[in-house]
Structure formats: C-alpha cells, structure tokens
Amino acid sequence: MDDKQTAHAMGIDDTYRVERTLARGQGGVTELVSIDGIGPFVRKKIPSQLAQRNVWAALSACTNPRLPHVEATYELPDHFVVVYDYVSGRPLEHVVQQQEKLPERTAAQLICQLCDAVTELHRHGIIHRDITPSNVIVADDGAHLVDFGIARTVAANATHDTKALGTYGFASPEQFGFAQTDARSDVYSLGRLLGYMLTGVYPDDKRYGQLLADPHVVPSQLKSVIDRACSFEPSARIQSADELRRAILGQPAQQNENIARPAIVNVAPQSARKRSKRKAIIIGAISAILIAALIAGMLVLGNVFKTGKQSTPNSSTTSSSHSNTSDAQQMGKNGTNDSNQFNGSANGQTTDGDSTDNTQSDTTENPLKITESGWSADSAGYIHYAVAVKNTSSTLQVEFPAISITGRAKDGSILFAEDNLRAVSFPKQTIYLIGQAGNGPGSETPESVEFSINQRGGTDIRQSHGVVT
Structure with a gap:
C-alpha cells in the first residue's frame, strides 16, 4: 500500500x-x-x-x-x-446448558435451518470446518451460523488441508490430517451438533454414545441419520447438507448429489435482516482454534487418507492406494460405523453406542473386529494410522488385545510389522488405536498396510465383571 x-x-x-x-x-x-x-x-x-x-x-x-x-x-x-x-441472540451451547437438552422438534428445526445455511456456503465453495455449539447463535428467528475463522474454500486436486484445525468432538476425522476437507466434513459436524442438542452432552463425553443409543432420548430414526452423517469414512456419510436436511425431515434424497457444490435448496421464508441502528447481533467472533496440536501435528504429515476395507471374518483389513470405496459405502449402509468421534489422542477409547445384545451366543473366539482403518505416509519414512476395533461380545472382555500393523511392498514382501497393544477391551466397546509405524528415513513407502487382530496366546478372553461407564 x-x-x-x-x-x-x-x-x-x-x-x-x-x-x-x-x-x-x-x-x-x-x-x-x-x-x-x-x-x-x-x-x-x-x-x-x-x-x-x-x-x-x-x-x-x-x-x-x-x-x-x-x-x-x-x-x-x-x-x-x-x-x-450483528445478530442478537444466545450461543447454542448456553441454550442447551439451560434446558439440559432440546426437544426433538426444536433440535430438528434448528439443524435444518443450519443445513440451509451450510448448503448456501457449499454452493459458493466455502467449507466452514468449525460448526460447533459456540458458533451457532439462536435468535428470535432461529439459528445463525457465525465465526468463519478457519473456513476455507474448496481447493481442487489437494490431498489434505495445510493445517489440522477444528474443535475436538465436532471436527471430522479428515480435519486431523488424513485428507482434504470438503462438504462432507461439515455434514459430519452437523450430525455431531444434532446429537449434542438431543443428548445435552458433548460428543467427547463418555455418556454421549450411551444416550445416543437410548431410544427414549434419541428417536431411532434420528439416531440412524446421525450415524450416517458421522461415519468415519467420508464416502459412507450423507453426502450433502441438503441431503441431511431431507433425511431429518424423512424426505427422499435427490439423485446424484454433488459433493463439492451441493444442489441449491429453496430457503424457507424468514424474517428479513434489518440493517437499521436497532439491529443487534451477538457473534462469538473467536479466532481460529488449533486443536490437539501435538497429535494433529503428527497426523497432518500424512499424504492422503487411505481407507481400509470392511472387516472380513478373520478380523483383518488391508488398506492400499487402490482402496475400494464401495466397501466403505457398504459399511455405512450396514450401520457398522460407530457414531463416536475419531479420538485425537494416542490410543484413545470410548464406549460404543450400541445397545446390549442379550441374544448373542458368546464363544471363546476372539470377539474383536476391525470396523474401520486408515493410514497416510509422511516424507520421513513413517506411516501414521488410525484403527477402530469393536468388541462385539455382550459378556466377554479381552485383556491385552493387540493389533498387528504390516506394511507391504508392491511385490507383497513385508517392509515392517509392528503391534499396538491395549490393556483391556470391554463388552460392546469400541477402541481407537492411533500410532506411527515404519522403518524411518530412507525406507520404502508401503504399497499397502494390513491391520489384523493379533491372535497370540497372550490375549486373555474371559467373562467381564462389569461394563465401561
């Protein structure tokens, strides 16, 4: 200047x-x-x-x-x-805290209003990336989306975002360095926000999964919508904000949803914005938040998110640069994806939202199943991975469970093989294992990475004396 x-x-x-x-x-x-x-x-x-x-x-x-x-x-x-x-109103988090949780009709109405706003953003190529209770203002005429501190525009041909940003519990898994964010990242956050309004607790609260699975708290139809919106793998999610709105209202989805530029929806008539001196707005204009810097800093080194195939009967998955998207989509259709947030801390764990299946016939076979997995390679010779492992039993706990991580070259030869060990896996619990593997500087980048349940004799399977609470 x-x-x-x-x-x-x-x-x-x-x-x-x-x-x-x-x-x-x-x-x-x-x-x-x-x-x-x-x-x-x-x-x-x-x-x-x-x-x-x-x-x-x-x-x-x-x-x-x-x-x-x-x-x-x-x-x-x-x-x-x-x-x-500037819009006059209260942050959504204050409204929920005051009422403990919102009625189904109110929550659905607010989230549908936000879906309309987000559809408009996506139509103009904007990804918000921070749709949280503190960034939604509830005014007399409904919900308003604010704080564009970490919003970005869609970048063609990018493999991942340049910075790992987002609010833990509401940010999508790809915001922690696995892949580029797109419209489906905001869909994930909207699903989390709906779950928050209906349960009254944040997604990282250990009660969240239990409350979400309780049909007396969250109707089964909305639980199903939230599960689909919050699938770990983006291709298994509801693909646009407008499709999410339709699902909440029980309307059929439009065909050929466009991920980068969702279909334009007709915004319901609402009160016009007044720009006079009596116009008031409360905006929590907060600067961009760097979440989980130590962990996200490691994950952001990843190149491109590589989706593991759906678990096979031997409880192993193989993830390569040619991963099968249809497997991930089928996983979402079968409802095997947990609604719980990808845990941003090393070897984090959470309680799965599934209800107890009293009809299950438990055996001495290992009840652990790999439900989701992903990995990315960095420039230092390592891969960074995340694996979701579910204990499918209603009564058995697995002590010292281990996941084997095996990297293979193009010719199928093994480049590295490592284990990730946990202390215990309780019935109906999903644990998330996050770590680093590989041989370091100068080593060959694997063509594929296999994740499997380690069946060694050191793993003890026994009747559980309790459940995770």
Whole structure:
C-alpha cells in the first residue's frame, strides 16, 4: 500500500466507533462497532498473512439470512478488515446448558435451518470446518451460523488441508490430517451438533454414545441419520447438507448429489435482516482454534487418507492406494460405523453406542473386529494410522488385545510389522488405536498396510465383571 492508500484506509477505519472488544488473540481483534449512530456491527481485524480473503469474498455473495451479511472489507498496512452485521441472540451451547437438552422438534428445526445455511456456503465453495455449539447463535428467528475463522474454500486436486484445525468432538476425522476437507466434513459436524442438542452432552463425553443409543432420548430414526452423517469414512456419510436436511425431515434424497457444490435448496421464508441502528447481533467472533496440536501435528504429515476395507471374518483389513470405496459405502449402509468421534489422542477409547445384545451366543473366539482403518505416509519414512476395533461380545472382555500393523511392498514382501497393544477391551466397546509405524528415513513407502487382530496366546478372553461407564 502506498501512502495515499494507507491514509484512505485509515480514514475509513476511524469512522467506526468501537463499542467494546469481543475477542483478541493471534488471529486478530474482533470488535463491536457502530458508524454515525448506525449499528452495531462486528469488525474483525485479521493479520494480513492469516486472512482468507477468498472466503470473505465468497461469503459476501451469499444471500441466506442465517449467514453473516458482509457490509464492507478494506485493507490496512498489516491487517485485512471485514465488517458484518450483528445478530442478537444466545450461543447454542448456553441454550442447551439451560434446558439440559432440546426437544426433538426444536433440535430438528434448528439443524435444518443450519443445513440451509451450510448448503448456501457449499454452493459458493466455502467449507466452514468449525460448526460447533459456540458458533451457532439462536435468535428470535432461529439459528445463525457465525465465526468463519478457519473456513476455507474448496481447493481442487489437494490431498489434505495445510493445517489440522477444528474443535475436538465436532471436527471430522479428515480435519486431523488424513485428507482434504470438503462438504462432507461439515455434514459430519452437523450430525455431531444434532446429537449434542438431543443428548445435552458433548460428543467427547463418555455418556454421549450411551444416550445416543437410548431410544427414549434419541428417536431411532434420528439416531440412524446421525450415524450416517458421522461415519468415519467420508464416502459412507450423507453426502450433502441438503441431503441431511431431507433425511431429518424423512424426505427422499435427490439423485446424484454433488459433493463439492451441493444442489441449491429453496430457503424457507424468514424474517428479513434489518440493517437499521436497532439491529443487534451477538457473534462469538473467536479466532481460529488449533486443536490437539501435538497429535494433529503428527497426523497432518500424512499424504492422503487411505481407507481400509470392511472387516472380513478373520478380523483383518488391508488398506492400499487402490482402496475400494464401495466397501466403505457398504459399511455405512450396514450401520457398522460407530457414531463416536475419531479420538485425537494416542490410543484413545470410548464406549460404543450400541445397545446390549442379550441374544448373542458368546464363544471363546476372539470377539474383536476391525470396523474401520486408515493410514497416510509422511516424507520421513513413517506411516501414521488410525484403527477402530469393536468388541462385539455382550459378556466377554479381552485383556491385552493387540493389533498387528504390516506394511507391504508392491511385490507383497513385508517392509515392517509392528503391534499396538491395549490393556483391556470391554463388552460392546469400541477402541481407537492411533500410532506411527515404519522403518524411518530412507525406507520404502508401503504399497499397502494390513491391520489384523493379533491372535497370540497372550490375549486373555474371559467373562467381564462389569461394563465401561
């Protein structure tokens, strides 16, 4: 910027009166402002090197009333500045905390409104990536989606995002470095958000799976929709926000859903946005959040997410660069994907949401089954993997279960073989194993990686004396 441009920008900046500062951090400053007695508005000053100008340009073309209306953008010497309207209401997390959980009809109505907003975003090539209870404002006319701090536009031919960002419990697995985010990543977050509203607990709470599986808490039809929206593998999910809305309303999905640019939906008539000085908005304008830096930093080295095939009777999977997408889709149809969030901590575990099957005939055979798996290779000679293992028994626990990870070259020869050991797997529990394997610098990248249940004699299978609570 030359001196004249700088002086002009500073003149525009000075015309706004700061009412109060809403947020301040490395991602910039968010302020509540007015101009000549008109407002209030939200003004975000974003460091120039962090500004996603293309996102704000695309957002300014969006017309859905549940998205921020961009009033102005301008450049300062060290900052990109955006001014948008301010909606009066309460963050969804406060509403849920006050009511403990939301009625089915209310939750469905709010999530459908958000689906309309997200469909508009996707139509303009924007992926929000942070749809959480704190980023939804509940106003008199319904839900409004805010905080575009880590939003991005769709990048063609990219294998993964440049940074692993998102809010743990609501961010999709691919946001932790496995693959590029797309419209299905926001669908995952919307599914999690619906589960949160119906159960009243966050997805990383150990009670979440149990409450989600309780038909007295979550109707079976909505439980099925949430499971499909939150499948670990993107191809097994509901493919667009509009399809999710239709599923919630019990309407048939449109054919040939477009992932990158979902079909345009007719937004139901809603109250028009008022831009007078009495217009009020509450926006939690929070700077971009870096979640689980130590773990996501390791996973983000991955190249491309490679999906494991559906578990076979011998409880093993093979994952290669030519993985079979139809297997993952069939897994979603059969309902074998757990709705629980991919655990972002090493060797994390969670309780599966399935109800106890009292008719199961337990045997001494190992009841562990691999339900999902994925891996990516980095430039340092290692692979990073995640495996979901479910104890299918209702009464047996498995002590010291181990998963074997075997990397193979193109000719089928073994490049490396390692085990990931756990302490115990309880009945009906799904555990998530996350780790690193390989021979390090200078080693050959595997063509495929096999994941299998280790059947060694050191594994003890016995009647359980309790369940995970």
